[in-house]
Amino acid sequence: xxxxxxxxxxxxxxxxxxxxxxxxxxxxxxxxxxxxxxxxxxxxxxxxxxxxxxxxxxxxxxxxxxxxxxxxxxxxxxxxxxxxxxxxxxxxxxxxxxxxxxxxxxxxxxxxxxxxxxxxxxxxxxxxxxxxxxxxxxxxxxxxxxxxxxxxxxxxxxxxxxxxxxxxxxxxxxxxxxxxxxxxxxxxxxxxxxxxxxxxxxxxxxxxxxxxxxxxxxxxxxxxxxxxxxxxxxxxxxxxxxxxxxxxxxxxxxxxxxxxxxxxxxxxxxxxxxxxxxxxxxxxxxxxxxxxxxxxxxxxxxxxxxxxxxxxxxxxxxxxxxxxxxxxxxxxxxxxxxxxxxxxxxxxxxxxxxxxxxxxxxxxxxxxxxxxxxxxxxxxxxxxxxxxxxxxxxxxxxxxxxxxxxxxxxxxxxxxxxxxxxxxxxxxxxxxxxxxxxxxxxxxxxxxxxxxxxxxxxxxxxxxxxxxxxxxxxxxxxxxxxxxxxxxxxxxxxxxxxxxxxxxxxxxxxxxxxxxxxxxxxxxxxxxxxxxxxxxxxxxxxxxxxxxxxxxxxxxxxxxxxxxxxxxxxxxxxxxxxxx
Numbered sequence: 001x002x003x004x005x006x007x008x009x010x011x012x013x014x015x016x017x018x019x020x021x022x023x024x025x026x027x028x029x030x031x032x033x034x035x036x037x038x039x040x041x042x043x044x045x046x047x048x049x050x051x052x053x054x055x056x057x058x059x060x061x062x063x064x065x066x067x068x069x070x071x072x073x074x075x076x077x078x079x080x081x082x083x084x085x086x087x088x089x090x091x092x093x094x095x096x097x098x099x100x101x102x103x104x105x106x107x108x109x110x111x112x113x114x115x116x117x118x119x120x121x122x123x124x125x126x127x128x129x130x131x132x133x134x135x136x137x138x139x140x141x142x143x144x145x146x147x148x149x150x151x152x153x154x155x156x157x158x159x160x161x162x163x164x165x166x167x168x169x170x171x172x173x174x175x176x177x178x179x180x181x182x183x184x185x186x187x188x189x190x191x192x193x194x195x196x197x198x199x200x201x202x203x204x205x206x207x208x209x210x211x212x213x214x215x216x217x218x219x220x221x222x223x224x225x226x227x228x229x230x231x232x233x234x235x236x237x238x239x240x241x242x243x244x245x246x247x248x249x250x251x252x253x254x255x256x257x258x259x260x261x262x263x264x265x266x267x268x269x270x271x272x273x274x275x276x277x278x279x280x281x282x283x284x285x286x287x288x289x290x291x292x293x294x295x296x297x298x299x300x301x302x303x304x305x306x307x308x309x310x311x312x313x314x315x316x317x318x319x320x321x322x323x324x325x326x327x328x329x330x331x332x333x334x335x336x337x338x339x340x341x342x343x344x345x346x347x348x349x350x351x352x353x354x355x356x357x358x359x360x361x362x363x364x365x366x367x368x369x370x371x372x373x374x375x376x377x378x379x380x381x382x383x384x385x386x387x388x389x390x391x392x393x394x395x396x397x398x399x400x401x402x403x404x405x406x407x408x409x410x411x412x413x414x415x416x417x418x419x420x421x422x423x424x425x426x427x428x429x430x431x432x433x434x435x436x437x438x439x440x441x442x443x444x445x446x447x448x449x450x451x452x453x454x455x456x457x458x459x460x461x462x463x464x465x466x467x468x469x470x471x472x473x474x475x476x477x478x479x480x481x482x483x484x485x486x487x488x489x490x491x492x493x494x495x496x497x498x499x500x501x502x503x504x505x506x507x508x509x510x511x512x513x514x515x516x517x518x519x520x521x522x523x524x525x526x527x528x529x530x531x532x533x534x535x536x537x538x539x540x541x542x543x544x545x546x547x548x549x550x551x552x553x554x555x556x557x558x559x560x561x562x563x564x565x566x567x568x569x570x571x572x573x574x575x576x577x578x579x580x
Contacts, residue, residue, distance in 0.1 A: 010052040010060070013043050014292045015285075022288075031386045033134065033291050037379055040295020047300070057293035063241070064286030065351055066259040068130055070240040071283050072142075072151060073263020074276045078209055079428075080148055081155065083421040086414075087334050088152035091342070094328045095153075095321070096160055099125035102320050106312055107370075115175030116370060119360035122164055123374050124317055126157045128350020129256055130290050131382050135345060135389060143426075145419050146341035153342060158257050161352045163197055168359055177365035197252065204251035208261040212243075216262075217269035224271055225463045225541070229456070233278040239266065240279065256351070274456070290351070291382070297354070298379045302372045313377040318388055322347045334418075335411035336399060344392040348381035349374070443535075446508050447488060449559075452552050457545075464545060465535040470494075470528035477526040483515020485538045492532030497525040504529070513560050516542050 017039035025035030043052045081088075103121020104114060112120070132154060133142070141147035172178060216239060223235040240262050247258025266272050303310060322343035329339035357374045360366030400408065440458050444451050450458060465488075470476055476487065476494060488510045496503040496511060505511060515522050516539055537545070546553035 006053045007056055009050075010056050011289075013050055013052055014039065014057070014060075014289055017042055018288050018292055031138075033131075034383050036288055036291035037295040037298075037383060040292040041298050041300060042295075043292070044296035044298065046298065052296060054293070054296050057289065057296050060286060061290035061293035061351070062255055064283070064288075064290040065129060065256045066241060066244045067237075067279055067283040068133055068287055069256045069259040070244070070263040071276060071279060072129075072133060073260040073265075074267050074272050075142065075263075077267055077425060078264060079425045080422065081152055083418065083425060084149045084152035087149055087329065087332055087338070087418075088156050090332060091325070091328045092153045092156035093160065095325050095346070096122070096125045096157060098324045098328075099316070099321055102316055102324075106316055109312075110309065112367070112370070113176045113365075115172070115177050115365040116360070116367060118175060119168070119356060119366045120370050120374070122161070123353040123356040123360070124313065124321070124349055124377065126161050126349065126352040126356075127154060127321075127346040128348055128353075128378070128382065129154060129158070130287055131348050131350055131385055132345045134287070135385060139389070141341070145415070145422055146338050148422060149338060149418075150342050150345045153346070155257070155260065158254060158260075158352065159201065161356065162201065162253050162257065164356065165359060167197070168356075168365070169363060172363040172365060175365055177360075177363040200251045201253060204247055204253055204258075204261070208243075208247075208265055212261070212265035213268040216265045217271075220266065220269050220271050220275070221463055224274075224460060226544075229278075232274070236266075236275045236279055237282070254352075271459070274459070294350070294354075294375075294378060294382065297375050299372060299375070302376050306369070306373065309373055310376050310380070313373050314380055314384075317349055317377055317381045318347045318384065322388070322392070330411070333411050333414055335408075335415045337396065338411070338415065340392050340396040340399075344385075344389045347388045347392075348385045349378045350382065353378055446490060447510070448508075449552065449555050452555060453549050457549060461537075461545065464537060464541040466538065468534045468536050470532040470534065472528055472530055474528045475525060476528060476532075476534075477512060477522050477524070479522055479525050481522045483512065483520070483522055483539070485536045486510060486512045486516050486542055487526075488535040488537070490533040490535055492528065492530040494532060495527050495529050497527060498523075510556075513556055514564065517557060517560055 018036045021035030021039045021042075022032035023035070025032050025038075040057075041047060043050055045051050045054065100118060100121035103124050104117035107117035107120050132150065136142045136147045136150065142151070219239070220232075220235065223232050226232075240259055243262035243265075244255045244258035247253045247261070248255050251258075266275055269275075325346050326336075326339040326343040329342055330336060353374055357366060357371045361368060361371050440455070440462065443458065443462065450461060453461075466485075468487075470492070489505060489507050491507050493504060493506045494511065496505060511526055512522075514520070546556070
C-alpha cells in the first residue's frame with residue numbers, strides 16, 4: 001500500500017468481525033462478548049489469515065477501559081465510595097491476599113518458584129473492569145447496593161494493583177528475578193518506594209476530590225454555554241482522557257483509575273447526565289475493541305498443550321476466587337446475597353492481569369508459559385462469566401429455599417444500614433436532578449415560547465441567563481442607552497415609560513429585545529414597580545442562541561413587531577385625542 005494503514009485495518013477488521021460473530025453469538029443464545037473474543041482470535045497472530053497489529057489493539061482497548069471507568073465515575077460519587085468502604089476495603093485486600101496465596105500454592109505443584117507464584121496469584125486475583133460492568137449493566141445492578149459494593153471492591157483492587165506494579169521491581173531480586181527493567185525500575189530503599197507511591201496516590205486522590213470539583217464543573221458549564229454540541233462532547237472526552245493520562249504520568253496511577261476519578265469529579269455537575277449520554281457511543285465502540293484485543297492475545301494451541309494446567313487456572317479463578325469473595329463478605333457480617341453478587345462479579349480476570357503478567361515476564365519472575373496460562377484463563381473466564389452469574393443465582397435461590405431464616409437474617413442489620421446510606425445519597429442526587437428539571441419546567445411555564453426548543457437548548461438557556469434583581473423605583477433601562485441585553489421577568493412587575501404612555505409588564509413578559517434585533521438605541525425607560533427577579537440574556541448570547549434557533553427568533557421578532565405596532569397605534573390615538 002502507498003502508506004501505512006495498520007490502524008484503519010485494525011479498526012475495520014475488528015468492528016466487522018466483532019459485528020459478525022457478535023450477531024452469531026446472540027443467535028446461539030450466548031453473550032455477544034463471546035463473539036467479540038472469537039473475532040479477536042481470528043485476527044490475531046495465532047491463526048492464519050489477516051493479522052492485526054496487537055500493540056495498536058491494546059492501546060485502543062485501553063481507551064475503552066478509560067471511557068468505561070469514566071462512565072462509572074459519572075454515576076458514582078465520593079459519598080458512594082465512603083458508604084461501601086466497610087466491606088470494599090477489607091474485602092478486596094483480604095480476597096487479593098488469599099487469591100495470591102492460592103496462586104503460590106497452585107504453581108508450587110508445577111515446580112515454579114515463589115516469585116512466579118506470587119505474580120501468577122496476583123494476576124488471577126484482580127477482576128476485569130469491563131467485564132464486571134457489562135455484567136452489572138445487563139442485570140440492571142450498577143445502581144443497586146450489591147452493585148455499588150462490587151464496583152467499590154474493584155476500585156480498591158485497582159489501587160492495590162497500582163501498588164503491586166510499583167513494588168514488584170523493587171522486590172524482584174529477592175523473589176528470584178532481576179530488577180531494573182524500563183520504567184518499572186525503582187531505586188532506593190523499599191520503604192522509600194512504598195512511601196512515595198502512597199503519597200502520590202494520596203496526592204492524586206486529594207487533587208481529584210478537593211480541587212477537581214471546583215474546576216471541572218465550571219469548565220463544563222463554560223463550554224456548554226457556547227451551545228456547540230461537538231465542542232461539549234470534545235470537552236467531555238478531553239477531560240476524561242486528559243485526567244486519565246495526566247494521573248498516570250504525574251501520579252503513577254492506572255489510566256482506568258484516573259478516568260474513574262475524572263467521572264467522579266464531573267458527576268458533581270448537573271450536566272453529568274449529558275456528558276454520560278455523549279460519551280456512551282464511544283464507550284460501547286471501544287469496549288468492543290477491548291474484547292477483540294484480548295482475543296488477539298490468545299493462542300488456542302495452549303488448550304491442547306496444557307489442558308490440566310488450564311483447568312487448574314480456571315478452577316482458581318471461578319471457584320477459588322468466588323468462594324474466597326463470598327466467605328470474606330460473610331465473615332465481615334454482611335448478608336449472603338451480597339456475597340453471591342460479589343462472587344459472581346469477580347469470577348473472571350482481565351486488563352490488570354495482562355499488565356502484571358507482562359511485568360512479571362520482563363522481570364524474569366514469570367515464565368512465558370505462565371503468561372499464556374493467564375491469557376487462556378482470562379479468555380475462558382470472560383466467556384464463562386455469564387454462565388457463572390446464572391449458576392450463582394441458582395445457588396442463591398437454593399440457599400434461600402433451604403435455610404430461609406438463616407440466610408435472610410444474617411447480616412441484615414448491616415445491609416439495611418448500608419442501603420439507607422446509599423438511599424440518602426441517591427435521594428440527594430435525585431433532589432439535585434429534580435431541582436434542575438424543576439427549573440426548566442418553571443422556565444417553560446413562565447415563558448411558554450421556550451417550549452419551541454429541545455431540552456438541551458433549554459439547559460443551555462439556563463446557563464446563558466444572568467440573574468438580576470431590582471427594587472421598586474429602580475430604573476432598569478434608560479432611553480438612549482446602547483442595547484446590550486434582553487430582560488425576561490421571572491417575578492415582579494415593571495413599567496415601560498414611553499413619551500406619552502406607560503405600559504405595565506408582569507412575570508412571563510420580556511423587554512429590551514428591540515434594541516438587540518434592530519441594533520438601535522433604547523427607545524424607552526423601564527422602571528421596576530415591584531421587587532423584580534430578571535433573567536438577562538446578553539447581546540452576544542442572544543445573537544448566538546437565536547441564530548441556532550430561528551423559530552424562537554421568529555417568535556421573539558413577531559412579538560416585538562406586535563408590540564411596536566401597538567405602541568405606534570397608541571401614539572397615534574393619543575395624538576388624535578390631543579388634536580381633538
